[in-house]
Amino acid sequence: MLYDAHIHCGLGQPFSVKKPDSQELKDGLRQMFENYLALGIGSLRDGGDKWGVGLVAKEIAREFPIHFKSPIHGIYKSGCYGEFLGQSVDNANEACQLIEELYRKKADFIKIILTGIMSFDDFGKTDPAQFNLAELRKMIDRAHDLGLQTMIHANTPSAIKIAVEAGADTIEHGYSIDDAALELLAQSQSIWVPTLAPFANIAACPDHHAMAIYRSVSEKYFEGHQRAVKKAVDLGVKIALGSDSGATLVPHGQGTLDEFRFCQLCGLSEEKLMETGRLLFA
Template sequence: MFGECHAHIIMDGINYKEAISLHKEAVNEEAIRRNFKAYQEQGITFVRDGGDAVGVSRRAKMLAEEYGIDYRTPVFAIHKNGHYGSIVGKGFDNMKEYAALVREAKEQGADFIKIMTTGLLDFHNHGKVTGTPLSREEVHEMVHIAHGEGMAVMSHTNGVYGVQAAVEAGVDSVEHGNYIDEETIRMLADSNTVWVPTLVTIRNLRNCGRYEDQVLQPIVSLAEENLQLAYQYKVKTALGSDAGAYMVPHGTGLLEEYRAFCEILGETEQMKDWLRDGEKRIQDTFKRPES
């Protein structure tokens, strides 16, 4: 079975606010164990988390071995104040504060650093991303600081500008990467960055009532076209479902992500080898540096 290269152990795939509230007073181990059991039942032995602001993924790292899971976490994601990201991490106003957060994450046992460089998809304006993306200069410096501490960088990024800036800065993985184009995909192919497209975060919203399917389908179609190009140009790519996000369950979310890849590209040994290579790159890169 493939590994889950993008998950949020703090979330439950049903109701974000209720899932977070379980940890209001203290980290709720029962909730963590329930999610780990879901992975165990599917034979998933590798999980890379996206972090959270209240210490859940940090505690999960201490429990994962009981379930036979190789669990990697940034502990918390890092975002610039006033920009998207407080949902999963801590904010900074300047690079001195950012560098301090990188060191804090490292001291708390982070395996890598996660940065937030853009917002989310704007479902009311096709092709647009919410908020203002961080500048190329900011992203470059953030990656430089993290790499200087020996830490790989996972980047939550959408849109052509955002993904191109992240790739140019040398991020080790781009998460989501919605609303990109052929030029950006060629840049990814020419880089060492691994793309984790998290297709089911949008695909699974169809027919759920939250958004009209006529709003979702253009996003789904573009993502399919981009995945086909990524396969054609040999972009390093790995499976990650964004498990814990709305309508994406832990455990089975990864199976749904794999099925989406198969529907778009065909289930061939070549495709499987391509994904195995991407996952191996994630496993080899996103690990805590030796002291």
């Protein structure tokens, strides 16, 4: 059975996710888990959303022979990127309180959003880091004290460096990574989840799709990222399969299969991916 270390069960769904108690949501999540299992995908790590769909999904997942983990909500800094992915905080102290609250709600790990997504208009750019090294370290330490791993959304070399040095268990996306950050990753215990599918799928979208205007910039991101992942494989970086399913043009189920293919194109064998997956779903 394959796994997917980065999906959003509350995004890209054919049903409304705004009412956690609705029958529509529960039935929709049942359908989602059935689809994943039918495709041979038996372990899923959610990336959180503002509605906390992961909390309902954790309950529903018990009905299935599936391993599902969720941070419930991601944590981001007020006024910065991440509004649809979680709950905001003003500073690291508030973040630590939210981490404790999520722990009490039985979150399986903590998701922290450190940067925005890569710019479609300004290639290679994203927003500056939302937390500095000391702040992020404090948040990660708090999570670790509670026995929770941390999933850090970070793009650009400087933010990736902060995340690795702060002790991130996984680094999500990692676009624009450079050689120094790859070396740092290789020497660390952090696992990289490069999420190749979103830009790859935008780059290949049909003419009539609203995202077609971003095909060429997405192609550039995808190509650069493939080169980086290949280098990471050679350096021995631990890499996990994570599709970002639920994101634009990454449908649940098929997105995982797409990501698996992109990882294989970068030289990652199924065995290697499964080896890293076991660290995340132990």
